[in-house]
Amino acid sequence: MDAFNGQKLDKIPAHVPPELVYEYDNARDPRLLQDPHARMRSLILEAPPIFFTPYNGGSWVVTRKKAIVDITMNPEVFSNAFISGAKDSQQSLSLLPISVDPPKHTAYRAPLNQPLSAKSVAGLESAIRAMTNELIDKVLAAGRCDFLSDIAEPLPVTLFMKLAGMPTDRLAEFRHLATQATSSTVDHATREGVFKRIAGILAEVIKARQEKREEDLISHLLDVNINGQNPTFQEMLGYSITLFLGGLETVVNALSFGVLRLARDQELQAKLRADPSLLPGAIEELLRLHGIASTVRQVTRDEVCHGVQFKKGDTVSLLLPAANYDDAAFPNPEQFILGRTEQHQTFNTGPHRCVGLNLARLEMKVFYQEWLKRVPSFRLDSQSPPRFMGGFNLAVTSLPLVW
Amino acid sequence: MAKIKFIEADGKEHEVEAQEGQSVMQAAQNNLVPGIVAECGGFASCATCHGYVDEAWLTKLPPPDAAEEGMIACAFHVRPNSRLTCQLKVTPELEGLVVRLPVSQTSE
Numbered sequence: 001m002d003a004f005n006g007q008k009l010d011k012i013p014a015h016v017p018p019e020l021v022y023e024y025d026n027a028r029d030p031r032l033l034q035d036p037h038a039r040m041r042s043l044i045l046e047a048p049p050i051f052f053t054p055y056n057g058g059s060w061v062v063t064r065k066k067a068i069v070d071i072t073m074n075p076e077v078f079s080n081a082f083i084s085g086a087k088d089s090q091q092s093l094s095l096l097p098i099s100v101d102p103p104k105h106t107a108y109r110a111p112l113n114q115p116l117s118a119k120s121v122a123g124l125e126s127a128i129r130a131m132t133n134e135l136i137d138k139v140l141a142a143g144r145c146d147f148l149s150d151i152a153e154p155l156p157v158t159l160f161m162k163l164a165g166m167p168t169d170r171l172a173e174f175r176h177l178a179t180q181a182t183s184s185t186v187d188h189a190t191r192e193g194v195f196k197r198i199a200g201i202l203a204e205v206i207k208a209r210q211e212k213r214e215e216d217l218i219s220h221l222l223d224v225n226i227n228g229q230n231p232t233f234q235e236m237l238g239y240s241i242t243l244f245l246g247g248l249e250t251v252v253n254a255l256s257f258g259v260l261r262l263a264r265d266q267e268l269q270a271k272l273r274a275d276p277s278l279l280p281g282a283i284e285e286l287l288r289l290h291g292i293a294s295t296v297r298q299v300t301r302d303e304v305c306h307g308v309q310f311k312k313g314d315t316v317s318l319l320l321p322a323a324n325y326d327d328a329a330f331p332n333p334e335q336f337i338l339g340r341t342e343q344h345q346t347f348n349t350g351p352h353r354c355v356g357l358n359l360a361r362l363e364m365k366v367f368y369q370e371w372l373k374r375v376p377s378f379r380l381d382s383q384s385p386p387r388f389m390g391g392f393n394l395a396v397t398s399l400p401l402v403w
Numbered sequence: 404m405a406k407i408k409f410i411e412a413d414g415k416e417h418e419v420e421a422q423e424g425q426s427v428m429q430a431a432q433n434n435l436v437p438g439i440v441a442e443c444g445g446f447a448s449c450a451t452c453h454g455y456v457d458e459a460w461l462t463k464l465p466p467p468d469a470a471e472e473g474m475i476a477c478a479f480h481v482r483p484n485s486r487l488t489c490q491l492k493v494t495p496e497l498e499g500l501v502v503r504l505p506v507s508q509t510s511e
Contacts, residue, residue, distance in 0.1 A: 073444075106446060110470050113448050117477030118509055351446040 009054040015311050022047040025055035026294075026317070027185045027390045036394040037257070037290055040322040041334060050308045059296075059315040060308070063322035065329035065345060067306045071297060071318060072350045075101035077305075078297035078316055080352070095245075096238035098295075102351050109355065111224035112239075115217055118358040124159070128366040131155060136374050144381065147399040148256050151371075156251035156363055163359075164243050165216025166205055174201070178249045183391045195241070202240040206233065217243065243356075249393055250292050251360045254346070255367060256396035257290035258283070261336075263380045263401055268336060273372045281338045283364045288344035289336060291321030293393050295348060320345040321394055378403040405498040409436045409454075412506040421493040427502060428452040428488035438504040445489035447471050450478035451509060452488045454502040464491060480505040 012021055024043065026032070032039040040063075049064045062068050071078045080099050094100065097108035114120060135155055139145035153175055161168045180186055180194045205218060213219040221231060221239055231239065262269040272282055299314040310316065323345040325333040330342055347354035354360070380386065381400035389395040409417045409431055421430035431439045431452075440451035447470045456464065461484055467475065471490045475481060488502060 102446075106448075106470065109446075109448060110473060113450075114473055114477050117450060117474075119450075119477050119479060122511075350444045351448065353443045353448065355448075357442070 007057055009058040012052065012054060013058065013311075015309055016052045020048050020050065020052050020308065022051040022053060022061075023055065024051070024053045024061060025390075026053075026392070027056070027183070029390060032390045032394075033388055036388050036390065037321065037325075040291070040319070040394075041325040043319070043322050044325045044327070044333075050306060056317075057315070059317045060310065061317045061319055063319045063326065064306075065323040065326045068318045068320065068323050068345065069349050071305060071316065072295075072348070072352065074305075075105075075297075075351075077300055077303045077310075079300050080105075080295075080297060094234075094238045095242045096235060097355075098242055098352060099238075105351050107226050108235075108239075109351070111221055111226065112355045115220055116355050116359060118362075121359045121362050124163070124359070125362060125366060127162075128155075128159060128363055129370060131159060132367050132370045133374075136370060140374060144400065144402045147259050147401050148252070148396050149398075151367075152252045152256040152259070152396070152399070155367065156255065156360075159363065160243075160251075160359075163217055164240070165209060165214055165218045166202075166244070170201070174244070175252075177201075178245055179389075179395070181245055182249055182393045182395075183389070185391065198241055198244060199237055202237060202244060203233075206236045206240060246354070246356050249395075250354070250356070251363055253292045253393060253395050254287060254290065254360060255364060256399050257292075257394075258286040258364065258368075259371075259378075259401070260380075260386055260396065260399055261286060261289065263378055265336070266377065266379065269372070269377065272368065276369055276372065278338060279365055279368050280361075283361060283368065284344065285336050285338060285340060286364075287346040288324045288330070288340070291324050291344070291346040291394070293346075293348070294319050294321065295352070296392070320348060376403050405493055405495055405500070407493070407497060407500045407502065409438070410501065410503045411438050412504055421497070423493055423495065425493050426489045427454070427491040427493060427497070427500070430493060431488065431502075438508070439488065440508040441489060443489075447474050447487055447490055450474045450487065453478040453480075453508060454486060454488045454504055455482055455484045456486050456491075457501050457503075458484055460500055463496065478505070479507055479509065479511055 029039060043063050050060060050062050050067060052060050062071060079101055081101055097105050100108060132155060135151050139150050157171055157175060158168050177194055177198050209219045209222055218240060221236060272278055295318045297316045299310045299312055299316060301312050303310050327333055347357040378401045381402045384400040386396060387398040389397050404423060405421050407419055407421045407427060407430055417436045419430050419434040426445055428439055428441050428445055432441060442451045443449035471487050474487060475485050
């Protein structure tokens with residue numbers, strides 16, 4: 001099996017019981033493209049808790065929170081280690097820290113924890129606020145915008161590229177590469193080409209920082225101590241690509257889906273506008289209702305988990321956005337309810353819980369504070385419905401708003 | 404088995420029976436002690452299971468390793484007796500441990 005293969009299997013593997021087969025194409029499913037998160041909910045209601053899809057090269061799909069947490073916490077059997085961006089004749093490139101398992105993961109992750117801690121990112125608040133207001137200035141008078149291209153892309157991407165020391169004048173190019181890298185419809189060769197281009201761009205940045213340090217994350221990483229030594233160039237590439245993809249893709253979609261929800265729910269929009277102190281709790285609930293990323297594991301030995309026989313070599317997709325609609329974990333999961341205490345899966349769980357979550361939350365809080373203060377009641381443009389994309393990330397590709 | 408007492412910032416006390424082998428953070432969470440967020444689930448990656456250990460206990464506990472020390476620096480309201488409760492393994496010797504919780508795990 002190859003999780004990155006867009007092909008549909010002709011034949012279901014012998015060890016998969018027929019009753020666990022359910023056809024779901026994570027890139028082209030029509031209901032997914034109509035409303036991605038309604039489709040996540042329908043998978044909970046219609047499909048077996050762990051099912052096998054012949055699409056995407058053949059994969060198990062896990063949708064319940066308990067099973068996802070159990071699998072995530074069992075990296076010995078359900079390993080991340082096979083995830084790689086590109087393999088060539090010289091060496092393979094590992095995305096750090098997400099494509100290694102504990103205990104190596106812990107060593108690679110530690111250098112990111114401090115610069116991305118809540119305390120550290122708090123210093124960025126004024127920059128985020130200024131950037132948000134600059135973007136609002138550009139669209140406010142027009143009474144409309146495409147939220148994705150006018151706000152959601154430039155805000156987190158510009159900020160993250162500055163934080164990481166990447167050149168901000170290449171934003172559109174980078175966004176295109178990031179989108180292609182997380183698509184599951186591009187073929188294998190194209191994806192390899194995309195990752196090589198990303199690696200090439202980042203290699204330039206790393207080499208520049210090797211010559212001269214700046215106040216950025218890449219400079220910081222060059223000097224960290226991992227098991228007694230500084231990162232190698234290959235390790236720096238692995239870190240940089242992960243940061244590139246995480247920073248450029250995930251927050252863009254979290255903001256877009258959140259604003260989409262508010263555009264559709266005028267009552268909630270008015271409530272938050274009237275009482276901004278509700279925003280932190282509202283942001284968590286928006287994040288729960290609109291998970292973005294899923295993760296993939298490879299099975300390292302035959303194992304029965306939650307009643308299902310997994311075989312060595314099987315691919316397992318952990319559908320984090322669907323877990324947020326699991327009734328056993330979140331009563332009335334379709335409802336927006338302030339004050340829920342259960343931890344949502346949008347930032348993953350355990351050792352791989354999203355290293356950038358503090359930055360994401362801060363960006364969202366500051367953005368909503370300014371947007372709801374300055375932009376009057378906004379709604380979807382009835383002439384141009386929003387558009388979506390599937391894959392390993394659920395994505396908005398267009399979001400026209402009017403006010 | 405060890406009795407551990409958690410004291411919230413407002414003074415409210417919670418005494419729990421902790422299981423040997425689990426972490427002090429897990430003991431708190433399993434007994435629904437409020438005030439410990441434990442965002443990363445116990446991998447010294449988030450500094451939100453931060454607690455204060457009375458000075459008398461500090462010398463009896465294994466000292467923090469580099470990863471824990473690094474993350475304590477990222478916690479809010481740090482004091483000389485700060486620890487990450489996810490890194491404290493419950494043993495019978497922890498009977499009577501008192502952990503005080505900070506006023507907030509996620510903000511100044």
